[in-house]
Amino acid sequence: MSATRRSLVTPMLFSALDSALQAHLIRTSRERTFADGQIIQQRGDPADGFWLIEAGAVRVGQFLPDGEFRAVALLGAGDSYGELAVFSGKPRIVDAISRGESRVRLIAARPFLDALANYPASTRELLGALSEQLQDTLSILAGLRHGTNPARLAGLLSTMAGDDEGAASVTITQQELADLLGVTRATANAALKDLHRRGLIERGYGRIRIPDPERLARFALD
Template structure:
């Protein structure tokens, strides 16, 4: 059954670039896990459980403070691998992960991963590449938050989500509510709606309920400059 997810995982840049033997080892050790909409996968402070691959659905990664205010870092879709930070340091989870809709994941347990890496330490670099890609995206997002006006920042985030944070080819339809996009960008719902309406008026996007359709990627890239 797990083998049936191989084709979907190979659509992702990280997994497809792995040595075939490591691909086989990850799938051999993986367990299927399913979540209902709204169900937590893990919460900040939970002990490390291993490395996850999202193969169906969408996950919300973020945090909620004591007053109930949410910080939404990303909304990830297949084929995304995550959870590697705790693989390196063995420390608790840094953020919350909730199912945005019904999800199917593969979990490679922490103990099996560590045993694999003890036998074949050369593969540490493969997992370091997964983490370094996300660090680069994080540094870029922090820079944009400080230096860019809201409009190009929003356009850049739409492109980033469309490319699944560097993991896949651009998608035309983003299953993303405007409230979620506003949280990611630390903008008000009103400002986000206004910027999206301006893009829609230019024929760059089309807004639907819970969706943003990208109609003109070249012009969206120009808007992101």
């Protein structure tokens, strides 16, 4: 199998909503299509809603002063982002660009907040998802301070491989891996070579095959 997979283990807030509320929000939302590299949102934009990815992938991060984009997350179909800006009512703090062609839905802020008031159980689920996101973020930040780069890369690839049994294939570039790890491309390449030498991954153009995801996950924890 081969797919662009998300780089996070945290639950997406949209998935925590009641299924009836999800269906209502999708029916009343607006779908948009973006080309590869096209900007979906920018820092400073008003929080007029949040995004649900229907197809394709989105890189979330920030543009640096020199114009380079530094990704902090790679999200795929079924993921959502931008909810926190809606809750805070403050301008967005991250940029997002399409990775390949993508289809996304903008869930407008006011209809979402109004509808949420009728689903108290969803409100509780959202609080739980937010708490889990915060805990995982703190865990990730702590992990960035420890471990070798190959081990950190193994952990990232293991997450992106998902829970499916058998071999997995992750579509991602070296630069994207470097951005997600917070290292240079050369450092990411060295870590990839190390994992390849150990037989934990097989490298291809813009794609990494993982023969045994469980073995890769164990290496990340060693």
